[in-house]
Amino acid sequence: MKQTLLTCVFITLSALAFCQTGKLTGSVMDAATKTPLELATITVFGQDSAVVSYKLSDKNGLFTIDKLPIKRKLLVSVSYTGYSSFHTAIQQDTAKTDTLNALLELSSKDTVVVTAGIPVKMNGDTLEINPAAFKMKSDAVVEELLNQVAGITIWSDGTITVNGKKVQNLLVDGKPFMGSSDPRVATQNLPKSAIDKIQLYQEYDRSKVGQQTTPQDSLLTMNVKLKEDSKKGYFGKAGAGYGTRDRYEADLSFQLYNKRSSAGIGGGINNINKSIGNLQEMFQNNTYRNYNPNLYNVGRFGTNGINKNHSFGGVVVHNFINSENSRQNDRLTLNYNKTGTDAYITDKTYQSITTSGQSQFSQDEGVQNNQQNKHDIGINYLKTNSYNDNLDVNGTVGTNRENGNSYRSVEVRDSASQLLSKSQTTTINNQQSDNESLRVNFGKMNEERPLTSFGSTLNATRSNTVSEKDVISDFESLTDISKNLYNNRHYTTKNERLNVTGYVDYSGFKRLVLGRYNLFGVNLSLGQWVNYTRETNNTVVTDYDTVIKKRNFNTILSNYNKREVIEYTPSLSLSKEIFKWVDTYYHIFSMQFKLLDDLKNDRNTSSFQQRNLDRSFQFIRYEGSFRYQYFKREKYRYYGMLNYSKTxxxxSIDKLYTLVDNINAYEIRNGNPNLRNTINHAISLNGDYSTDNKKSLYAVNGNINGRYNLAIDPVTDSTFYDPSGKRYYYYTNADKATTLSLNYNFNISRRFNKNNLQLMYKGEFRTGKQPNYIDTLSNISKTNSLLNQFTLQFSLNSILILTAGQTIQTNKTTPTAAGLSSFQNISNTSKFGLVVNYPAGFTLSSTADRISNSNLDKPIVLWNAFATYRFMKQQGELKFSAMDILKKYQNISNSANQYGTSTRITNGLQQYFLLTFSYYPRKFGKMEFKKK
Structure with a gap:
């Protein structure tokens, strides 16, 4: 016992001795005036010139650097723009606090200054990061560098925050990299060795040029500046894999760039339900360093069916001017993407249906095959000269071809399991469509000539669709033979749609009307919104007569319909801003009131007389909002917004005079020509919080979004359940309906030297009262949904990454009418992840998911494991994937609504093993053969 106690004491004392660290405090001042120098960089280097720690001085020129190693010689360097650097050597033999007061002198052109690599410094209002000050492995990329910078956090979902604030723009030499808005394309591909510096600064949102803006509209921007000899290069990935059950995958991405232009191609094909929907998704999933490369970019077991996906595309970006200033742009982007899917899905759905009498239970089984092929061409042109003007033009052209067939059988039983009815439906469909769209944004702001300030948007879309469908349905009633119904129906539909929308926000309206009168600081803005929509449908329906062996024209469903809608909404906006700026904080309060007048004309021309309508409406409505932002320097910032709107x-004509189609006996829709207009009152809120303490080891941010909606005279369903199982739906008005939704998240990160601990929480709450009628009973369905999701991730110097997550979701529906049943569903998902990057070149990883549900007899378990080896100077990769090792996964989903609960089981991936080889071609700048 004594020996054990002595051993524990010895281990404790050893640990305390090992954990002893020193601290350095001090100040930085101008040598001549003794004025404190704010944001001076204090860097501590080891004997190998590696950065041990660094800090920026505060507004009083003070700094504190803790956790310094003892019994080691250290070099302290103090630097400030425009001043000669200060250097001194220190060594702390015991855990103590030393003081250093640095007096800096203004630099002279004749003075020779010896400088070390400064990791972080302030240049005006821009924070600059020096990659050369961080010693890392040769193949390290920008993301790994950012992980070493104090105050910067890369979260597990890919979000980048600086002192708790989210980076919303990432540029390379002042331009979006490869035309992509996703920062990972740059941060996970570009090597640290190619970077000159990384800049962080605020800039205004260009989409708001010509409109009234506030500091809340500014975006945190990260600009990666390349070295002069690295402004030209290429990178990419080519991979192919094959496995058991004839599973396969292949993907390709290749990108190259120079000072003015960049281009990229990408493609992929697989039958493991791996998503490759577009070119940007391929670029994101095939980066050189994905944070957890083997955990997410794999075959998806939650997808319904077996899907064979293929995609191919390319993008070209050219800058007509050679500028690295994000304010000046003259850029053209062209892209093409071709995607296709071949899906085979089998499913079973079990549904419990609430009725005024005995409950009904439905079993629905189906098999379907669907093929889809899409071609999309896009063009974007951006022209700006400064922050005061913006021209952005986007155009797209696309085609889509779909065809498929399906077979479904349905059985409906009562509470005693007696069969009430059954049906069988076979469908064959073909559809082809083409579409074009054009979007133009143009804005101009001139403070010296406010009469010329405005923002404008033009949207135009056109589509043309031709479809054919054959449906054979056979409904058999076991309670009333007269309800039996057989249909062999053919549909041919041609649809053409044109929409043109324009909006102008004239911020110079105040100067135009009031001249130089300030109106107590109230801003006036005049808005003009115009919309034109034209939609034409020509549907021909024929029924096959089994007696005479001939198709007959269906006069009830065949129709021609043309709808034209003209809408015009002028609006007047009044806004006021109150703000206060001091040295340590600022706060801004703003309010806005908008008055709108909706003028609408809806003309419908149809081959059915009752559908020929010419209606005009005028709705005068209003909106209002309040915003508040508070920022305390080196402490925190928060922002809140409350908004009200009335619409x-x-x-629509299809709800007033519905064309009743009985092809599906379990959903027969009927119209109501006496429907009233609906009035919606909506209140929304938004709140953000983040820390702004450069000295803190914690990074914290949170957000909440909420919306409450009150609908007066909403359109709802009146449902009738036939004893045979048939269901009839009639549109009707209810008194009112309410919905309340909240989305909230909270993230906190703690850095331990090069280690990181993250906790991410996400929550959702939904509640509402939806009125309806069931078998003439007036009912209000009270729905509640609650989601809580926790994710905890620990990174040990990128060698070990541990992830644990928990998701709990509850759905509940309670009817108010007597005799109707309540429904509740609870699901619980636990997730575990492990990544081990050791030894060099090797990665072992694994994921385990456990899914339980109140409607399931036992939980579902999915366990995947991966082993990866990099070779060929880190450019070759061999990966082995073992998917669903326990062979226990099933595709099962549950849901609950005002009509009942349902459980759906579909086919999907089963256990398979896959071996994949990938090659990463990479070159940045000129090849260096000799090193001094």
């Missing part, structure tokens, strides 16, 4: 909507 009106009128029932």
């Amino acid at each position: 009106m909507e009128y029932p």
